[in-house]
Amino acid sequence: MDTQEGACLPKLSRVAVCGGTHGNELSGVYLIKELMKRRREADDEEQPILVLSNPRAAQQCLRYIEVDLNRCFSHDALNAPLSDSAPYEVIRSREINAVLGPKGSADSVDFICDLHNTTANMGLCFISCSDSDWISFRKSRNTGCPLKSVLCHIGPTFLSFSASVSVFRFARWCFVTFPRCVFTAMEVGPQPHGVVRSNVYTTMKTALELVLHWIRLFNCGTVFEGGPVDVFTLVKHVDYPRDCSTHDIVAAIHPLLQDKDFCLLNPGDPVFQTFSGETITYNGSESLYPFFINECAYYEKGIAFSLSRKSRVNVPSLRANRDQSR
Amino acid sequence: MDTQEGACLPKLSRVAVCGGTHGNELSGVYLIKELMKRRREADDEEQPILVLSNPRAAQQCLRYIEVDLNRCFSHDALNAPLSDSAPYEVIRSREINAVLGPKGSADSVDFICDLHNTTANMGLCFISCSDSDWISFRKSRNTGCPLKSVLCHIGPTFLSFSASVSVFRFARWCFVTFPRCVFTAMEVGPQPHGVVRSNVYTTMKTALELVLHWIRLFNCGTVFEGGPVDVFTLVKHVDYPRDCSTHDIVAAIHPLLQDKDFCLLNPGDPVFQTFSGETITYNGSESLYPFFINECAYYEKGIAFSLSRKSRVNVPSLRANRDQSR
Structure with a gap:
C-alpha cells in the first residue's frame, strides 16, 4: 500500500x-x-x-x-x-x-x-x-x-x-x-x-x-x-575488437579506461589499445558511465564493458x- | 672462458x-x-x-x-x-x-x-x-x-x-x-x-x-x-592456515601483507586474516622478503606466499x- x-x-x-x-x-x-x-x-x-x-x-x-x-x-x-x-x-x-x-x-x-x-x-x-x-x-x-x-x-x-x-x-x-x-x-x-x-x-x-x-x-x-x-541503468554492452576469422580479441582495455568503472566516458575518449599499440576511441554519441570493465567471465560473453545512464531516484x-x- | x-x-x-x-x-x-x-x-x-x-x-x-x-x-x-x-x-x-x-x-x-x-x-x-x-x-x-x-x-x-x-x-x-x-x-x-x-x-x-x-x-x-x-633467493614456501578435516583455507592474506611483494617481512608482522577476523602473525625468526603473495595458481599447490633472502651479486x-x- x-x-x-x-x-x-x-x-x-x-x-x-x-x-x-x-x-x-x-x-x-x-x-x-x-x-x-x-x-x-x-x-x-x-x-x-x-x-x-x-x-x-x-x-x-x-x-x-x-x-x-x-x-x-x-x-x-x-x-x-x-x-x-x-x-x-x-x-x-x-x-x-x-x-x-x-x-x-x-x-x-x-x-x-x-x-x-x-x-x-x-x-x-x-x-x-x-x-x-x-x-x-x-x-x-x-x-x-x-x-x-x-x-x-x-x-x-x-x-x-x-x-x-x-x-x-x-x-x-x-x-x-x-x-x-x-x-x-x-x-x-x-x-x-x-x-x-x-x-x-x-x-x-x-x-x-x-x-x-x-x-x-x-x-x-x-x-x-x-x-x-x-x-545506473544499463544501456548497452561493448565487445572487444576481434579478428574476423579467429574471433580472438586484438586489443585490451585502454590503460586510461581500465579501473575507471562509473567514471563518465565521453565520445572520443580512449577505450581500447590494440596489441600492436594503437588507440581505439569511443565512437558513441552520448556520454555514458562504463562498468564491468574487463570482467574476466565476460570475455566469453563478448563484453569488454557495459555502459549505463546515471539518474537520481x-x-x-x-x-x-x-x-x-x- | x-x-x-x-x-x-x-x-x-x-x-x-x-x-x-x-x-x-x-x-x-x-x-x-x-x-x-x-x-x-x-x-x-x-x-x-x-x-x-x-x-x-x-x-x-x-x-x-x-x-x-x-x-x-x-x-x-x-x-x-x-x-x-x-x-x-x-x-x-x-x-x-x-x-x-x-x-x-x-x-x-x-x-x-x-x-x-x-x-x-x-x-x-x-x-x-x-x-x-x-x-x-x-x-x-x-x-x-x-x-x-x-x-x-x-x-x-x-x-x-x-x-x-x-x-x-x-x-x-x-x-x-x-x-x-x-x-x-x-x-x-x-x-x-x-x-x-x-x-x-x-x-x-x-x-x-x-x-x-x-x-x-x-x-x-x-x-x-x-x-x-x-x-632474491627462495628460502621456503608458506601455506594458508587450513581446516584440518576439509583442508579448506580458513584465512586470506592479511591486508597489510597483500601486494607487498619484495617488501621486508619481520617476525611478528601480520601475514593472514582469518575469515572470522583474527590476525595471524609471521612466526619465523628471520626477516625475509615475500613474493608470489596470493598467486591464484598456488592455492592448489599449498603456497600462500614464498619467502626469499636478498643479496647483492x-x-x-x-x-x-x-x-x-x-
Whole structure:
C-alpha cells in the first residue's frame, strides 16, 4: 500500500543468502562457508537461509562445471523435462528452487542476497537483475516496473557512516521498486577469480551485515526516511575488437579506461589499445558511465564493458505493514 | 672462458620465446600471438623461434587441460614410455622438446624466454628455475652452480632508462651464472588469470624487446660492463592456515601483507586474516622478503606466499666469444 508520504510494504519474513553461484568468486564462497560454520557452532537461529549454490564448481574453483548456474533459473529452464544427460547446474537449479522457491509461488522466500565478485574495479554494487536472472523469484508480480536491469553503485567508501546510509537507502529503493521481489546480487571487486583478497572479503561481509541489519529493523517496524539514490541503468554492452576469422580479441582495455568503472566516458575518449599499440576511441554519441570493465567471465560473453545512464531516484519513506507478512 | 676482468661466453645463436605455457596467463598468450602475426605479415627473419606452448589451454583459457605443462619437462618425464592415455600436456612437452631441444643435447636452443603472468604484485621479474623446471635445457651442463632457484626483481619502474639497465644487467648475471643454460621465465603482475591488462601487456612486450636487443648487441660483440644485481633467493614456501578435516583455507592474506611483494617481512608482522577476523602473525625468526603473495595458481599447490633472502651479486663484465657460437 503506497501513500503520498511513503510506502508501507510486507515484512521480509524469509531471507536467504547465497554464495558460490560462481564457484571461483571466492569472497562469496568463503563468506557463506564462514556463516555456515558459525551457525553450526552457535546453534544459531534458522534465518537467513544459507546456500552454497554451486558446491562442485566451488570445490574445483571454476565458474561452473557445465553451464552457468546463473542462467538456469528462467521459468522455462526450471520447468522443462529433465533428461538423464542434464548438466549439473540444471539439476542444481531445481534443488535450489525447491529450497528457496518454487519461483513465482507464494512459498518462495521474500529476499535473496546473492554474493558475487568481479575483476572489475566496481567497489561494492547491488545489482537488480534482468528477467532472465535466476533469483528473480516472483518476477511475475513485477508488472509495471519500468526498470529492466538496474545497477546501483555504492562505492568503496561505503564503510563510512554516510555510505552505510547509502546501503540502507539502496535497499529501500530496491524494496520500493520491486516490492514483491526483493532481491539483490551483491557484486564486489576488484578481485581476481580464484583468489580471495581480505579487503574485498571484509567489504562483502560488512555490507551483508548491514543489509541483514536493515531487514531486522524494517521487520521490527522502523520507519525509514526517504531520500535520493543514484542509479545506473544499463544501456548497452561493448565487445572487444576481434579478428574476423579467429574471433580472438586484438586489443585490451585502454590503460586510461581500465579501473575507471562509473567514471563518465565521453565520445572520443580512449577505450581500447590494440596489441600492436594503437588507440581505439569511443565512437558513441552520448556520454555514458562504463562498468564491468574487463570482467574476466565476460570475455566469453563478448563484453569488454557495459555502459549505463546515471539518474537520481527519490525514494519515499518506508515502513513494514503491521498486519501481514506478505 | 672466464678471466679476472670478465667473462667471455658463447654467442646466443638460437633464441626462443614461449607464451601460453599456462593458457590463462593472457599477456603472454596475446604477446606471442602478436609476434607470430607480425612475422606472417612481414615475412620476418626466423629468429627468435616463437612457440605458443599450450594452444588447447589457451583456447579454453585454462592454466592447463590435464596436467601443468610447466612440470612436464624433467628428463624422466620426457623419456618415459608414452601410453595411449598420456595427458595432452605430456604429449605437448615432447613436441616442444623436439623443436627447442632435445633437452640436454648440443642441438638445443641457446636461450629461452618463457612469458608468464601472476596475480601477485610482483612487477617485472626474471626467474631462474629449479632443476625440475621445463626450460632448463642443458641443465646437465650446469654442475657447480650454487643457486638452485633464484629470482630477480626488476620492479615496476623498469621502463625508465636506469631500469632498462637493470634488465640488461640481470640478463648478464643470468648468462654468467648459467653460461650454458641461458633461460628466463619472465613473470609480470599483477594481472588476474583469464584477463589481459594493457599496462601488464606493455611491460611484458617492452621487457622482451629489451632482452632480445641485449642478445643482438651481445652477439655483435658488445662488451657489457660489470655491476651489481639484487637477487632474491627462495628460502621456503608458506601455506594458508587450513581446516584440518576439509583442508579448506580458513584465512586470506592479511591486508597489510597483500601486494607487498619484495617488501621486508619481520617476525611478528601480520601475514593472514582469518575469515572470522583474527590476525595471524609471521612466526619465523628471520626477516625475509615475500613474493608470489596470493598467486591464484598456488592455492592448489599449498603456497600462500614464498619467502626469499636478498643479496647483492657483482656481475663481471661480459662479451661474446668471437670464435665459436657455443
